[in-house]
Amino acid sequence: xxxxxxAALVASAVxxxxxxxxxxxxxxxxxxxxxxxxxVKGAALYESQCxxxxxxxxxRIGPAHRGVVGRKAGTEPGFDYSPALKRAKITWTPANLxxxxxxxxxxxxxVRMGFSLDKAEDRHNVIAYLATQTVKKP
Amino acid sequence: xxxxxxxxxxARRGLLFGAAVGLSSAGVLALANVATPAFAKATKKGSxxxxxxxxxxxxxxxNEGIAAYQIAAESGxxxxxxxxxxxxxxxxxxxxxxxxxxxxxxxGGKPSEPKTLAEYAKEIxxxxxxxxxxxxxxxxxxxxxxANAYLGLIKPIGDADLDLLIARIGSDEAAHVGYLTAAMGQxxxxxxxxxx
Numbered sequence: 284x285x286x287x288x289x290a291a292l293v294a295s296a297v298x299x300x301x302x303x304x305x306x307x308x309x310x311x312x313x314x315x316x317x318x319x320x321x322x323v324k325g326a327a328l329y330e331s332q333c334x335x336x337x338x339x340x341x342x343r344i345g346p347a348h349r350g351v352v353g354r355k356a357g358t359e360p361g362f363d364y365s366p367a368l369k370r371a372k373i374t375w376t377p378a379n380l381x382x383x384x385x386x387x388x389x390x391x392x393x394v395r396m397g398f399s400l401d402k403a404e405d406r407h408n409v410i411a412y413l414a415t416q417t418v419k420k421p
Numbered sequence: 422x423x424x425x426x427x428x429x430x431x432a433r434r435g436l437l438f439g440a441a442v443g444l445s446s447a448g449v450l451a452l453a454n455v456a457t458p459a460f461a462k463a464t465k466k467g468s469x470x471x472x473x474x475x476x477x478x479x480x481x482x483x484n485e486g487i488a489a490y491q492i493a494a495e496s497g498x499x500x501x502x503x504x505x506x507x508x509x510x511x512x513x514x515x516x517x518x519x520x521x522x523x524x525x526x527x528x529g530g531k532p533s534e535p536k537t538l539a540e541y542a543k544e545i546x547x548x549x550x551x552x553x554x555x556x557x558x559x560x561x562x563x564x565x566x567x568a569n570a571y572l573g574l575i576k577p578i579g580d581a582d583l584d585l586l587i588a589r590i591g592s593d594e595a596a597h598v599g600y601l602t603a604a605m606g607q608x609x610x611x612x613x614x615x616x617x
Contacts, residue, residue, distance in 0.1 A: 332573075335482060335566025341544045344481040365474060388471060388577050397475040398573030 318381065318403070320411025328409050332400065339416050345396060351375050352414045356391075367393030380410045472578055473530030476521050479574060479587070480533045482567055483518040487511055488541035489563055493556045496547075503553060503604065507560070510597050517590045524586060554605070561601040565616075568594035572617040591616075 336344035346359035354375050357368040371391050373379050379390075384406040387396040400406045490511035494504060522532035535541075542548070545563075550556050571591030575584050595616060602609055609615060 330562075331565065332569055333566075334562060335570040336478070338544075341546075343544045344478060344485060386577070388475075393471065393474065395474045395478040397478070397577035398570055399576070 318377075318407045320407035320409070320414075322408070322412040322415050325408035325410070325412025328400075328405055329412050332398075332405075333409070336396075336398075348413055349416045352377065352380065352410070352417075365393060365395050367391050377410050377414065380413070381406050384409065468579070469528045470530065472580065472583060473525045473528040475574060475577060476525050476528070476583070477530065477533040479571070479590075480518055480521045480525065482570060483514050483521065484533070484535040485541055485544065486514045486563055486567065487518065488535065488538055489545055489547075489559065490514065491538060492542055492545070492547045493550070493560065496550060496556065498550060498553050498556055500553060503557070506600065506604075510560075510564075513593055513597075517593065520586060520590070524583060557601055557605050561598065561605065564594050564597040564601060567591075568598055568616045 333348075337346070337348050339349040340347050342359065342362040346362040346364070351359075352375055356371045356373045356375060356379075357364045368391060373391075375383075381403075382390050384400045386399045387394050400409065490507050493499060493507055494511070499507060525532045536544075545559065550559065568591050571587050571594060574587050578584055578587060598616075599609070
């Protein structure tokens with residue numbers, strides 16, 4: 284039953300649902316294939332580890348992250364991507380985000396992001412948090 | 422639109438800025454260590470381009486930090502003491518940018534250019550800053566993030582000389598975090614290591 288609920292959460296992220304964004308504090312743990320993530324822990328990690336370069340709604344040093352789960356790589360409007368990322372024909376599934384956060388330049392040589400999260404648990408928690416951030420603020 | 426690099430600070434700020442630049446000559450010497458012909462030769466062609474791209478992201482980070490301190494300095498929200506420190510921090514970020522840009526150039530790359538101050542103001546939501554505490558909170562968030570970001574650059578860069586440059590810059594960001602934490606009356610985290 285829990286897995287079904289989580290599958291619905293991921294589907295919502297992929298589709299960019301039009302209803303209000305789920306509150307990450309209330310969201311269930313994200314189970315995708317072989318990993319589980321805690322969006323509450325992920326929110327704290329995102330704040331301390333990711334917000335130097337990223338925010339949910341603004342393109343900064345890196346692209347805006349709201350709705351990133353399920354998005355095609357290199358397609359956030361208005362962001363100046365590296366040629367390598369523009370050429371990458373991948374979708375940011377949780378599994379691909381896990382690979383990316385393990386070592387961006389190993390996954391896609393030539394990209395400008397070098398930062399990685401070494402601990403799998405940290406990556407999974409951040410991905411779980413991002414999966415809850417699906418809809419633009421009004 | 423005005424580019425951030427063209428902005429002029431009031432005369433008093435200019436004096437402070439000049440003093441800070443003078444103090445940062447050690448950083449320039451450190452760069453000389455990094456940017457030798459031997460270093461350039463020792464870097465493989467492919468990895469040089471990769472390293473230049475990664476360092477350009479760091480330059481973008483510094484550009485945003487420089488703009489954030491400029492926006493804060495011009496906001497009228499800062500008390501004189503905090504303003505003085507903010508200008509010092511900004512001057513150090515400018516030195517970081519110069520050191521990184523020199524390294525990118527030596528690697529055969531082109532240093533990334535800053536956006537306009539208006540663009541940065543939008544990106545950091547400067548309109549939401551209502552008082553000094555808001556500014557300090559934003560500065561702490563950006564500096565802490567920068568310290569973590571530089572730590573995250575050490576592994577993918579993988580060149581000892583460039584890693585040293587990155588570590589030096591990251592240490593400056595960590596020092597900024599320490600000051601800002603104290604200025605906000607907060608305690609440092611109980612758990613070590615505090616970054617990364």
